Amino acid sequence: MADRGRQYLILADEDLISLVDASDAEAFAALYDRHSRAAFSLAYRMMGERQAAEDLAQDAFLKVWRNAGGYRAERGSVRTWILSIVHNRGIDQLRSHASRRRTQDRVEASAPRSQPSEAFAEAWHNSQRDQVREALDTLPPEQLKILELAYFSGYTHVEISALLSLPLGTVKGRMRLGLKKIRDFFESRGAAVPR
Amino acid sequence: MSEMNNERFEDLRDAYVLDALPEEERRSFEEYLAAYPERQAEIEELRAVAGLLAFAPPEQEAPPELRRRVMEVVEAEAAPRRDRRESAFVRFLQYMGARGLALGAAALLVVGLLSWNVLLQGQVEDLQGQVQSSQGQVDDLQAQVQDAEAQQTQTIQLSGTWADQGADAEVASINEDRIILVADNLPPVPEGQTCQIWVIKGDVPESSGLFQPGGEETAAPITNPIKKGDTIAVTVEPAGGSEQPTSDPVLSAEL
Numbered sequence: 408m409a410d411r412g413r414q415y416l417i418l419a420d421e422d423l424i425s426l427v428d429a430s431d432a433e434a435f436a437a438l439y440d441r442h443s444r445a446a447f448s449l450a451y452r453m454m455g456e457r458q459a460a461e462d463l464a465q466d467a468f469l470k471v472w473r474n475a476g477g478y479r480a481e482r483g484s485v486r487t488w489i490l491s492i493v494h495n496r497g498i499d500q501l502r503s504h505a506s507r508r509r510t511q512d513r514v515e516a517s518a519p520r521s522q523p524s525e526a527f528a529e530a531w532h533n534s535q536r537d538q539v540r541e542a543l544d545t546l547p548p549e550q551l552k553i554l555e556l557a558y559f560s561g562y563t564h565v566e567i568s569a570l571l572s573l574p575l576g577t578v579k580g581r582m583r584l585g586l587k588k589i590r591d592f593f594e595s596r597g598a599a600v601p602r
Numbered sequence: 603m604s605e606m607n608n609e610r611f612e613d614l615r616d617a618y619v620l621d622a623l624p625e626e627e628r629r630s631f632e633e634y635l636a637a638y639p640e641r642q643a644e645i646e647e648l649r650a651v652a653g654l655l656a657f658a659p660p661e662q663e664a665p666p667e668l669r670r671r672v673m674e675v676v677e678a679e680a681a682p683r684r685d686r687r688e689s690a691f692v693r694f695l696q697y698m699g700a701r702g703l704a705l706g707a708a709a710l711l712v713v714g715l716l717s718w719n720v721l722l723q724g725q726v727e728d729l730q731g732q733v734q735s736s737q738g739q740v741d742d743l744q745a746q747v748q749d750a751e752a753q754q755t756q757t758i759q760l761s762g763t764w765a766d767q768g769a770d771a772e773v774a775s776i777n778e779d780r781i782i783l784v785a786d787n788l789p790p791v792p793e794g795q796t797c798q799i800w801v802i803k804g805d806v807p808e809s810s811g812l813f814q815p816g817g818e819e820t821a822a823p824i825t826n827p828i829k830k831g832d833t834i835a836v837t838v839e840p841a842g843g844s845e846q847p848t849s850d851p852v853l854s855a856e857l
Contacts, residue, residue: 416784416821417774432680436673440821443664444812445657452659461668468672472679483650490656498621539657557622558655564617565624582616590651602650 416440420485428475435472442486443468446493453497453559463500467493483602494558501561535601542592550585553578606634615645619652660842663796663814760834760853764788771853773824773834781824783836785853788815791838798843800851801826802833810834812843832857 415423415437423441426434446467451460470492478488543551556562556570564582568575593600611634617623618631635641760771760783771785783799791797796814799822800807813822828834835851837844 416782430680432673432676435676437821439669439672441823443669444661444814447664447668448659448662449656451662457665460662461665464664464668465672469675472672472676482646483653487650487653487656491653494653494656495621536657536661539654542654543658554620554652554655557617557620558652559659562622563624564622567622579613579617582620582622586616586619586648586651589654590648600647600650601654 421480424475424478424485427472428478435475438471438485438489439468442489445486446489449490449493450497453494453501453561459500463493463497467496470496487602498561538593538598538601542589545592546585546588550581550588553581554585557582606630611635611638611641615648616652619645619649661812663812663841666814758834758855758857760785760836760855762836762851762853764836764852769853771836773828773855773857775828781828783811783813783820783822783824783834785815785820788820790815794841795838796841796843797822797836797852798839798847799824800835800837800847801828802835807835807847809843809845828857830857 415426415433418426418434418437420438420441423434423438427438443464447460447464450463450467451457454460454463467489471489478485482488483491546554553567553571556567557564562570564575564578567573568578571578590600611631614623614627614631618628623631635645757772757774759765760773765771767789769785769788771783771788773781773783775781788797791814796812798809799811799813801810801824802808808826810824810826811822813820824834833854833856835847835854837847837849837851839848
């Protein structure tokens with residue numbers, strides 16, 4: 408059981424990133440194994456279909472490989488950094504094609520939900536996910552919907568305003584209140600917002 | 603578009619951290635931010651809140667094919683990158699060396715420049731030292747990899763039907779705060795199913811992570827704390843996991 412590949416598994420993410428920056432492919436493999444599920448889950452949520460999610464996740468992980476030196480520990484965890492790469496590239500892709508996904512969102516947006524969001528309905532097994540879900544559950548559906556349309560579907564506030572036939576000020580207000588509620592959730596428990 | 607000012611900055615900052623500003627507004631916002639760097643901290647803080655949304659989607663296992671594709675590219679690029687980095691370093695040293703010699707020649711003509719040359723040579727040595735120091739840090743990490751097995755404070759072998767079939771699995775506790783399950787030769791699970799780790803305290807199973815067995819080696823963090831007397835078990839569950847185990851454990855160990 409004591410082969411070299413396995414020994415990478417016990418290094419911290421920050422150590423693995425340093426090794427990746429020194430072109431260590433095995434360290435990258437360990438990092439990939441640790442974060443591919445979260446990255447692919449986000450990619451799938453953004454792109455809405457499997458092949459596009461795979462392409463996005465591949466693109467993001469290759470950026471991690473090629474730009475590991477760009478990681479800055481003071482700005483957050485390695486996991487958060489990887490997810491931000493997935494997110495940024497996903498937004499670029501969503502905005503570069505007029506995708507079917509957007510049409511689906513248009514349909515979804517027209518049907519108000521009584522539950523916070525189906526996207527958050529599955530069981531969560533990770534404590535950080537649990538906390539985030541709990542925080543999101545405190546949001547009124549109309550605030551959550553706007554955060555979802557912006558974050559996962561890449562709509563600008565102007566587009567959301569048109570999509571939902573809401574004044575721009577209302578959209579911005581709901582964004583502000585939604586993010587504030589999430590932050591308040593952690594602060595009310597004396598916890599810092601996870602990074 | 604309105605001119606960016608403090609009021610407008612505050613009006614747009616939430617949309618900015620959600621990447622929801624149109625291009626022109628985003629540029630204008632970032633120009634303002636560059637002019638007032640003291641506001642960067644609040645934006646970073648707000649960005650961290652928005653970034654939590656990345657953890658919201660239901661978990662989806664990344665397909666094994668994706669790993670294969672990514673690793674093919676990574677392995678193909680790894681060796682040339684190492685070579686390129688080394689040769690760039692050699693070129694850098696050659697350049698600095700030649701520069702030092704040129705300055706030395708100049709110093710024969712202008713005595714006053716000699717001390718400058720010495721200074722530059724000192725800088726070259728400092729740079730060499732810095733590069734060597736960086737290399738030393740990487741070497742240290744690589745040494746950690748070599749020695750990592752020794753850092754494992756405790757490992758416990760798992761038994762069960764999969765172990766009987768040739769799987770080799772153990773739970774490793776690292777420095778008492780990181781616990782991972784590592785395994786070789788796990789059998790694949792059918793499409794639409796996943797492996798779920800449970801920490802059983804008394805009779806109560808607590809879901810402690812999902813993983814997809816695949817390839818020669820599997821590793822998964824155990825997300826709940828464990829203590830002596832707990833049992834760790836792995837069951838095969840529907841994709842996304844179950845609230846409670848719905849099948850018999852394929853691997854387990856009592857701590």
